[in-house]
Amino acid sequence: MSKLLVTGGRKLSGEVKVQGSKNSTLPILAATILCEDESILFNCPKLSDVDATVGILRYLGCTASRSDDTLVVNTKAMDKSDIPHELMLKMRSSIIFLGVLIARCKKAKMSLPGGCELGPRPIDLHLSALRQMGIEINEEHGELECSAPDGIFGAKIALSFPSVGATENIMLTAVKAKGTTVITNAAKEPEIVDLAEFLSSCGAKISGAGESTIIIEGVEKLHGTKHSIIPDRIVAATLMSAIAATKSKATLDRVILSHLSAITPVFEQAGCELSFKEGKLTVASPYRLHSPKLIRTMPYPGFPTDAQAPVMAMTCLARGITVFVENIFESRYKHVDELNRLGADIKVEGKVAVVDGVRHLSGANVRALDLRGAAALVVAALSSQGKTEITGLEYLKRGYDDFEVVLQTLGADIKKI
Ligand code: EPZ
Secondary structure (H helix, E strand, O other): OOOEEEEOOOOOOEEEEOEEOOOHHHHHHHHHHHHOOEEEEEOOOHHHHHHHHHHHHHOOOOOOEEEEEEEEEEEOOOOOEOHHHHHHHHHHHHHHHHHHHHHHHHHEEEEEEOOOOOOOOOHHHHHHHHHOOOEEEEEEEOOEEEEOOOOEOEEEEEEEOOOOOHHHHHHHHOOOOOOOEEOOOOOOHHHHHHHHHHHHOOOOOOEEEEEEEEEEOOOOOOOOOEEEEOEEEHHHHHHHHHHHOOOOEEEEEEEOOHOOOOOOOHHHOOOEEEEOOEEEEEEEEOOOOOOOOEEOOOOOOOOOHHHHHHHHHHHHOOEOEEEEEOOOOOOOOOOOHHHHHHHEEEEEOOOEEEEEEOOOOOOEEEOOHHHHHHHHHHHHHHOOOOOOEEHHHHHHHHHOOHHHHHHHHHEEEEOOO
């Protein structure tokens, strides 16, 4: 089992490219099933979650080949409509295949995603929406068996929570449905907009993506297309945290500033100087970070839950108290005990975490317990005095493409052993 060995205390500098967005790549890969054609995706990150999704496409009878960051996918020859349990287990977000399999095959079978490191991952919003579109769904023995004997019909769907996955599944089911679908209280994340842009370039008729009401007019057929995945805003926030935590100045290339609208103010409150020019964001940290006081995670455009752990690692060294309120997932503080092993002073009460900034952290052996928690431990290790060993790298490679190489480019003393 590989692990990361980090010798902290080194300043970072220079410039590094931000990878393509994991949470944009996954739904777009599922969407290729609707085209029954070849699609070419640029700027696809090399991640285990992407590999798992490509594995499902290949199991279904599609072809997919990668050269560097370009993925060529052809779903013409698809001849299955079920996903076996072991492939579903590899990735919680495989539920994103539900809509496209029903839309193409008028039936689908897969196991319920179950829970993950973040707590239960309910899909009630997905299922109630699909039932409103005429899909019959049978849930028993941990399996989902779906069919659409009379076809799929557009519907007016009001989401009780702006769920990213549910919004995506409804869009994917609606693009070839009979009639028009209106989603209200839709998720507004940039990854929703990227999916809508991909689908529109395949011939879909979608308006309002990125706002809270999305209108999809069903069309007969979609064709393949070429599409470049947007940069990963959570990886950008993670790199910003590493630069700030190591009191450094460095530049991130391929940043869409508007995607970071709830993140940049936090770094400015912490005393960082940010400058942006032609897609490049330069972060200059102060000698001592100030606490940004209060961070509450919210649906986009609020502060993203995925950035909570890496930004918390940065606040461990900020002068003063930072209060985090995690409003999206039930158990997303698994990194706190491990950060405290590095000398941080964090107390958790339910969905609230209180970070009391310390002068320095000191290296120790720590283990990652989920994807963004792994990234938080890397950020903290870079700013700790001495050596840190991090295990649980299978979590890190789910969402970060060659992260240790990216950080070595910025001058960090980090290696996989
Ligand atoms: C997506 O997950 C992302 N994953 C998550 O990123 C991200 O944290 C999350 O959106 C929120 O932004 C992908 O895009 C692949 P949700 P998703 O449906 O779609 C509850 C990462 O680290 N809910 O918006 O599963 C749910 O329990 C990952 O990259 C229901 O109650 O998120 C959660 O509390 C982690 N019923 C909240 O909504 C439902 O039917 C947000 O879930 C669906 C969701």
